Amino acid sequence: MRATVTIDVETCKGCALCVPVCPPAVLVMSEPVNGKGYRYPILLEGCTGCELCAKVCPDFCFEVYREPPGPRAHA
Amino acid sequence: MNQPLAPSPDMRKVFDKPELLLRTEHSLCPGCGEPIALRIMLELIQELGLRERTICVAGIGCYTAFPMIMDLDVLQALHGRAPSVATGAKRVRPDAFVFTMQGDGDMVSEGLQEVIHSAARGEQFTAVVLNNGVFGETGGHATATTVIGQHTKTTPGGRSRELHGNPIQISELIAQLDGTAYVARAAVHTPAAIKLTRQYLLDAFRCQLEGKGFSFVEILTMCPTDWFVPPDQGPGWLEEKFKQIYPLGVIKG
Amino acid sequence: MSRRVLMEGSCAMAEAAIQAGCRFYAGYPITPSTEILEYMAVRMPQVGGVCMNAESEIEAIGMVWGAAGCGVRAMIASTGQGISLMQESFAELANAQIPIVAVNMCRGQGDYFQATRGGGHGDYRFVVLAPSSAQEAVDLCQQAFHLADKWRNPVLIMGDFLLAHTSELVEFHTTEEAPLPPKTWATTGARGRRGITLSPLGPSEKLSTDLAKALGQVTEKHPAIRAAEVRVDCGQVDDAELVVVAFGFPGRFVKYAVKLAREQGLRVGYVRPISLWPFPSQAIADAAGRAKAIAVFELNAGQMIEDVQLAVLGRVPVQAIGGISQDHSGFGVGPALTVENILARIRDVYPRAAA
Numbered sequence: 001m002r003a004t005v006t007i008d009v010e011t012c013k014g015c016a017l018c019v020p021v022c023p024p025a026v027l028v029m030s031e032p033v034n035g036k037g038y039r040y041p042i043l044l045e046g047c048t049g050c051e052l053c054a055k056v057c058p059d060f061c062f063e064v065y066r067e068p069p070g071p072r073a074h075a
Numbered sequence: 076m077n078q079p080l081a082p083s084p085d086m087r088k089v090f091d092k093p094e095l096l097l098r099t100e101h102s103l104c105p106g107c108g109e110p111i112a113l114r115i116m117l118e119l120i121q122e123l124g125l126r127e128r129t130i131c132v133a134g135i136g137c138y139t140a141f142p143m144i145m146d147l148d149v150l151q152a153l154h155g156r157a158p159s160v161a162t163g164a165k166r167v168r169p170d171a172f173v174f175t176m177q178g179d180g181d182m183v184s185e186g187l188q189e190v191i192h193s194a195a196r197g198e199q200f201t202a203v204v205l206n207n208g209v210f211g212e213t214g215g216h217a218t219a220t221t222v223i224g225q226h227t228k229t230t231p232g233g234r235s236r237e238l239h240g241n242p243i244q245i246s247e248l249i250a251q252l253d254g255t256a257y258v259a260r261a262a263v264h265t266p267a268a269i270k271l272t273r274q275y276l277l278d279a280f281r282c283q284l285e286g287k288g289f290s291f292v293e294i295l296t297m298c299p300t301d302w303f304v305p306p307d308q309g310p311g312w313l314e315e316k317f318k319q320i321y322p323l324g325v326i327k328g
Numbered sequence: 329m330s331r332r333v334l335m336e337g338s339c340a341m342a343e344a345a346i347q348a349g350c351r352f353y354a355g356y357p358i359t360p361s362t363e364i365l366e367y368m369a370v371r372m373p374q375v376g377g378v379c380m381n382a383e384s385e386i387e388a389i390g391m392v393w394g395a396a397g398c399g400v401r402a403m404i405a406s407t408g409q410g411i412s413l414m415q416e417s418f419a420e421l422a423n424a425q426i427p428i429v430a431v432n433m434c435r436g437q438g439d440y441f442q443a444t445r446g447g448g449h450g451d452y453r454f455v456v457l458a459p460s461s462a463q464e465a466v467d468l469c470q471q472a473f474h475l476a477d478k479w480r481n482p483v484l485i486m487g488d489f490l491l492a493h494t495s496e497l498v499e500f501h502t503t504e505e506a507p508l509p510p511k512t513w514a515t516t517g518a519r520g521r522r523g524i525t526l527s528p529l530g531p532s533e534k535l536s537t538d539l540a541k542a543l544g545q546v547t548e549k550h551p552a553i554r555a556a557e558v559r560v561d562c563g564q565v566d567d568a569e570l571v572v573v574a575f576g577f578p579g580r581f582v583k584y585a586v587k588l589a590r591e592q593g594l595r596v597g598y599v600r601p602i603s604l605w606p607f608p609s610q611a612i613a614d615a616a617g618r619a620k621a622i623a624v625f626e627l628n629a630g631q632m633i634e635d636v637q638l639a640v641l642g643r644v645p646v647q648a649i650g651g652i653s654q655d656h657s658g659f660g661v662g663p664a665l666t667v668e669n670i671l672a673r674i675r676d677v678y679p680r681a682a683a
Contacts, residue, residue, distance in 0.1 A: 003086070004082050004083075006082065011100055013105035013106075013306075014306070015105040015306035015309075016306065016307040017306070017310065020307070021265075043080050045080065051089065051090045052266050055090075055111075056263075056266060056269065057111075058106065058108065058109075058111055059099060059110065060092040060096065062090065063091055065088050066086055066087060067083075067085045067086050068087055
């Protein structure tokens with residue numbers, strides 16, 4: 001895994017703007033709801049750390065993490 | 076928090092909430108575009124090292140909830156009156172970085188005279204208008220930028236030219252005045268538009284820092300609540316119905 | 329070292345403001361306040377200040393708001409109609425606790441209600457001072473900036489057509505006032521501290537929404553201001569059968585009419601409120617305690633008379649001997665403001681049993 005995001009699901013208001021902008025489509029809205037009654041995004045495998053979800057989120061729910069570029073061990 | 080895909084120790088955090096944002100919780104609606112514009116403004120002010128010089132003059136609208144979560148000095152003005160307050164502030168503190176944060180109802184309805192005269196005089200502050208074509212804070216009423224056919228509580232059935240008149244393209248109007256050095260219109264409904272917003276705000280801020288005259292950025296923002304669409308359809312409505320009347324781009328400068 | 333100079337009232341007030349450290353002025357041309365704007369247009373740049381001829385009174389007060397909010401002493405002048413336009417900002421400036429000095433150069437009418445009750449919304453009060461000579465206007469104007477900063481509350485000076493356009497000898501004193509605390513509430517850029525909000529809508533601390541507390545701080549000041557800032561000029565009240573109450577330039581005419589009345593054997597005294605808010609109720613109550621009647625001379629249909637009646641609380645009759653200005657242009661004070669007329673009215677209402 002080269003990148004990931006953390007999601008503050010309790011702050012999320014379920015707008016789902018993040019879902020369609022994700023290029024590898026690894027965000028899906030949950031079935032359960034958070035404490036405010038909103039569905040929130042769940043991250044699947046395959047995040048590239050492109051930051052688009054974070055940039056479109058009106059509620060500052062995302063933090064984005066990436067491995068720094070450089071030589072990697074290949075399987 | 077989302078545990079199964081937690082960051083590994085090798086990873087660096089590359090995106091975080093803005094340093095100048097004191098709290099992520101706010102009272103604006105799901106899918107509102109205004110906080111996206113706020114994020115970009117706060118990031119730019121931090122990057123340009125302007126925090127200790129900035130005086131933000133806020134108008135009255137949904138975004139009036141922002142000053143209390145911004146780690147900047149904010150002079151709260153009355154509805155439509157931010158440009159005159161910004162004029163006084165910048166004239167007595169010319170070294171300060173002064174920008175207004177207003178909505179379309181605030182700037183183009185109530186305060187149209189103020190912004191036109193500030194632009195004509197070439198006041199050295201940056202005016203920023205968050206345009207969603209409605210008075211959001213009062214619950215969804217028509218402003219001077221509500222588009223033809225748009226349904227609001229004061230244009231039931233859709234704005235009609237005969238009954239309600241025509242919308243005002245504020246950026247084009249401001250660009251006509253000699254005191255204006257930079258005018259641009261951006262949006263926050265797509266990642267590409269968000270990039271434009273960042274670029275145009277940066278150029279407008281630089282215009283002020285270089286003392287070139289009045290700078291102006293209009294940012295189209297989603298308001299799914301008062302556009303009567305689900306939050307995830309806000310960007311689509313903006314693209315199809317709003318941006319047609321308010322094209323993006325640099326209009327002057 | 330001070331020396332006396334002959335100056336028109338408006339210009340004298342403007343110069344007084346400059347000498348009190350006022351460095352921002354915004355206004356809109358409107359008779360009879362316009363000379364202040366004209367004077368400031370020339371004088372402000374000389375002292376490194378700013379004078380703006382705004383596009384309307386509403387923008388003018390907005391500009392003053394911006395300057396004062398950044399910690400600079402700022403002033404505006406207009407007449408009643410222009411003051412009416414500014415009322416929303418007046419009310420909210422008081423709520424935001426931003427100090428400004430405003431001047432109402434009244435036309436024919438003494439707009440007492442507008443000044444003291446506030447034409448704006450809410451429970452705010454301006455400190456209101458009414459000079460009756462150019463010298464007093466100079467002194468009160470300089471005090472006004474200190475009072476505004478001291479209380480973090482706007483101050484209004486009530487002038488009129490006569491004050492504006494009469495030239496008198498004035499002297500500009502350097503005033504010795506108690507030192508004031510630094511303006512840590514002003515928005516100047518968040519240097520070495522968290523940002524602050526300066527707002528009529530809520531507290532200055534970030535992340536707080538306690539509006540009730542913020543507004544409470546505005547009205548909580550009122551009792552202290554009432555106790556500390558009453559100004560009044562009384563004369564010959566100790567043995568007066570009739571006491572005449574008047575403010576501003578009319579008060580000066582009343583003083584002279586009272587002098588003439590005394591020469592004619594009538595026991596008349598006067599109370600001239602200099603602070604209209606806080607109103608010198610005690611001085612009037614004391615005078616009512618000894619006199620048989622009170623007369624109120626003002627150039628309107630009866631405004632200050634209500635505060636006089638409140639102070640007197642029915643102990644003695646209170647009568648109006650003024651009236652709306654009869655000047656046909658609407659600008660001037662009209663024929664009622666002469667010593668002869670006032671003396672005649674005094675004789676009309678002088679208590680018969682004592683005559």
